[in-house]
Amino acid sequence: MAEQTQILKVENLHTWFRGDGRIARAVDGVSFTINKGETFALLGESGCGKSVTSLSIMRLVPEPGGKIVQGRVNLHGQDLLQLPETQMRDVRGSRIAMIFQEPMTSLNPVLKIGEQIEETAVRHKTLKEGQTARQKAIELLNAVGLPDAQRRYSEYPHQLSGGMKQRVMIAIALAGDPELLIADEPTTALDVTIQSQVLQLLRELQGETHMAVMLITHDLGVVAEMADRVAVMYAGQIVEQADRETFFKAPKHPYSIKLFESLPNRTKRNQRLAVIQGSVPSLATEFKGCRFEPRCQFAIEDCKNNVPVWQSFDELGEETGVLCHRFDPRFESQFSEPVQKIFDAVAQSDDPVTTRGFKELLKVNELKVHFPIQKGLFKRTVGHVRAVDGVSIDIPQGKTLALVGESGCGKTTVGKGILQLISPTAGSVNLDNEELTNLAKHQMRQRRKDIQIIFQDPFSSMNPRMMVADIIEEGMVAQRVGGDKQKRQTRIDELLNQVGLSPEVKYRYPHEFSGGQRQRICIARALAVEPKLIICDEPTSALDVSVQAQILNLLKELQDKFGLAYLFITHNLSVVEYLAHNVAVMYLGRIVETGTVEEVLENPLHPYTKALLSAVPQVDIDSERKVIRLRGELPSPANPPVGCHFNPRCAKAWQECRNGYPSARSVSPTHSVRCYLYQEN
């Protein structure tokens, strides 16, 4: 291996949090090295200590609870932990810079973005000879690909979209000419199309400046796309470290193996996803054995009582290795071996639902939801936000329709329009041959049991002041299902069992549960009224991969059992591949392409669908995929572009595209697309 210049060497770092008489060992002996020009990815589920590791490197651990108790952080051989705070301030921003997940909160809302960039540049004296601060700022804004840098210079953060803010954050980070950029989940808050733009930008900048990047993420796809080296973190420790090829070809630690298995995709369509049982242990426990032991499929007796030691693979360097007894010469022989039981469920030969026959359940026709824009003292309506502007979808009984699209394109609003939580401006919503939009309030109230909703954020979808039993019971009482009090209680127990929770949790409050468990309770709550259709609004996007797998399994199982139909709103295309039967792609309030999963994902026709599909980071590192990059961002639904809404961003746009919105063109009985590239029939 060629000798490279080491930039950062972290040795045996321990960062602990004290509070309430307990010690949480958030980072518990982490070592790694980052070389010049390299991208080092730190991968792990939420709460495993990724962010604390990066904050420790910057010496920004929140006081007074947190403290770096042990370890060294060498930047070019100089231990940062020994530096006085005044010198450390010079290191931050100039030698190591950092960008965060939430660009909104990391920019100062009252300063022009140009000034914020200048500030860093001036502070760290990176201006070139004869260059004014303003020139430098504009140069950087150009470098991060912000269109119209001159004008943007004097704009304020709230005038920018999420993707642009993240670009500005990167510009600020670059202003100090850092040797190392720490990016903490830089694209998690962004859409796939924007995410691919930002990742591309990071790669280009890295090529030009040869800075090292430490990328913190939970997304295996992003890692596969960006990283040179990968470290997997679990419960405060690095459990596996390797270069990208080695890691993706053959993950070694049982946890890494499980992570790969729990990713949904098309090939696993008819199987259950592998799940990691249990949950991440509390970091406050004193570990006597392997931290992963309770969840590990390979665990042996010795794993319980012996703390694993780092096993490096010498041929690949000291730092490539795993923290697992399976690779420890002392225990190796005891493992009966590599039961490579990758998929732990039997593949089901056939999709059982297809045999059920098609019976139309929901028919939405030309649904429109317009929000008035009101201005002035008398709230005059000056225009409309056309959040949903003529959407037609059908969902047969027992099927899943996935609704995909960028943030802000109106997916949630479609869901709420169907539920009549927002009264639609026009169009019809027909459930079981009954028109919902014409129902009076009290009639609608009685019909509500048929459609239910599961929200994205499991933390805000349950009243924190109510017990689980009351939460589940509420719908039953309001809809008068489930019989008397006694029967309802039995039913609650049954429901909790169905979603994989024990009935004892009834008398607990939502805050006592993890995100995945809460989402299960929400599912139980929806099931309580025996709905025919459940609208799932990004039910797994706030969850970790392994938990996501559990929820997807559950949803699939319930569908098979009760013949439920789902409207599955998501932007995660691998989930679509795994779960959906039909797909509708939405762009700026309209459906641009719809068809079966096979049709749309294997043979996308609309340029937008193609771009969307290509932007998804792939875990398969061998796949040769060409990313179609979209220019710019989603336009405002208040005044959509004339003609085809997609034309300002479309690579294939031609004259005719400005002549009006294209009508639907059917390619097959189930597949239709709205684009002038295809013949009308």
Next chain:
Amino acid sequence: MKAFGPYIKLILALILIVFSAVGIAQHTDVQLKVLWTDALVYLLVIALLLFAIQAKSKEHLRGPWRHIARRRIAMSAMVVLMFYVAVGLLDSVHFRKALERQAGQTQVHYSGEVLSLLDVVATALRERQETTYSAPFATHAYTKEMLEVDGRQVRDFPRLNYGGAHLNNPEEDKLSDIVANSSIALLEALLTSAFFFYILSVVLARNRKTSVREQAIQILRFRTELPWMIMFLTFMVLLLCVFLIINLSTKYHVFGTDKVGQDVLYLALKSIRTGLVIGTLTTLIMLPFAVMLGIMAGYFRGWVDDVIQYIYTTLNSIPGVLLIAAAVLSLQVYMENHPEMFETLIDRTDMRLLFLCIILGITSWTGLCRLLRGETLKVSQVDYVEAATAFGVRHFNIMTRHILPNVMHIVLIAVVIDFSGLVLAEAVLSYIGIGVDPAMISWGNMINSARLEMARDPIVWWSLAAAFVFMFVLVLAANLFSDAVRDAFDPRVSRSQ
């Protein structure tokens, strides 16, 4: 059934108290008299007890209180507050004594004077009236009078009827007498607190299942989970004050006397109830309006919101003092025209006090209402409210089950913060003559009378000083406590878990 246990206990305790009160009243020739404000105070106490029982079983309510219970300053402030509350409650049990039966009378007649339990406890203070002003610890009056000394007419300071009356040689003996009495008080305070300390240790040791000795050491070393030692020290200081007062005030006028010779300490003690009633009943009266209207405005929006906003903006734009002045003055006129409606003087003053609470409540609900509207706007956007709507839950249920519990912290914070403001408001309003009835004892009236006293020469400062000290301690304690409440309940203040 288990969940109802505490409620049953509470009901039994209440029944017991009512029966024993009636029983005692019958056997001691007194007639209980429940004033309007008394009734409301009892209601408030019951409501608080119910709330406490509820809070015990709900983690989201218990958690913040536990947090408060660990804060030293807050708990020390609470001990002081409890002391005030105890005095206030004693002063809220009123009765009339039976008059001596005249010959030939068959019916018992009751005295026109309504007394409270506090009056009985402080009989010594109440009845030892001088003729006019006297300074704290004085043995002689503050103004010269014509006296007859050895048959001659002299203008001099006369001896007081009660203050230092036991001394033969006031000039020489006074200081040593005071020191001696104070020392006794100190000794008594120490002994009593040692006794209480023992009791505390025993009780805690029983709960924790440790030995009494060990528990006592834990407390002394500040090692208990709740700051018992701090609370105990505060209690000791208060106890010392009590004993000093008991020992000294029976011999002297600790805070002097006022124009008509009333002991100022007695006035300051009687004022406590007035202050507490204003501080609590006002909120109690305005709370239903503020909560109901605030939540409705935020939840329904649209025209409901417009109407409610219109009402409170209009109310807000009328200066509160004007409204209060108009209301109080017209009440005054009404009362003067209908003297037959009020059996005793205290009935009248009480009615005016209640009326003041109501009018203060009307002028002060808007702030809380606006806060609640804002918070409701936020809460009703949250997914769980939408989920409830998707289940077809009725509006009323959504408001009471989902929104109210989630904005309750705002109500609580507002109530404790308003308290001290209202106590001060009473003083200001009475000072400008539109507060409580001039015949009612209150800090505001004491300060009002101090206006003239300060203009005298030599000045009479002690009424003002006493009112100031008593009010200051109460408001300070209330503010310290409300700070802790805000910290604990305000979700924006992050606290280390």
